Amino acid sequence: MKVNEEALLEAVADNSRRQVLDLLLAHGAVTPTALAAELPFSRQAVAKHLAVLDRAGLVEGTRQGREVRYSVRPEHLDVAVRAMAKVAARWDARLDAIKRMAEASAEARRKRRTPS
């Protein structure tokens, strides 16, 4: 599975979504209505949060009769955990790029000022 890191970050950046995920981890498969009963926000808000978590690959919905039950996707969690841990490491590469660019631009200016 290919994890979209931005989608994953977006999914867990929000405290309410972390609460939803927490409940799913604790309860297993649950309907949005049951989740809303335990949370200080509406069923609509729960549904919206579930959609974002779904997009990030963290949860999935299974239709059972008239209702949809949501649960975490254990097969994706390991990948997700690793992707989250990678976020920190990603800054190393970005900082490296910033360093190279700033130094190249300072160097270019130095050369312009003192033509050899």
Add this chain to the structure above:
Amino acid sequence: MIEAPIDDVWRVLTEPEHIQRWFARECELDSQKGRLTFESGRTFYLHIVAFEPPHRFAYRWLHEQGTEARPDNSMLVEFSLRPEGGSTLLRVVESGFEHVDWSDGAKSEYFDDHSRGWHTLIDRLREYAKR
């Protein structure tokens, strides 16, 4: 440590033409807000928290579009720049992921309340995945 004056580092950090080379595919930015589009095609909006050339640049992002960025619904990214002789010390903190300049080697530390939910979550997911 970056071997360049602080103004050069500031420009690389905050000018869209540079940001497109180290961060996102497309970028728009002013002192209040910004927009980043990544290779994946996803677009995210930035709420600029601090724009104090050339020492401090901070933004919140990953909040839902159309909502206000708050500590409980977004990630905070903070850049601090400090001149050292003709060079610059750059530090970035993203919601508790701390990265210090190269003089100390790249290291990350976890701290502050805001990040606790995040790390607790990673721990919990990891635990769950082990079951």
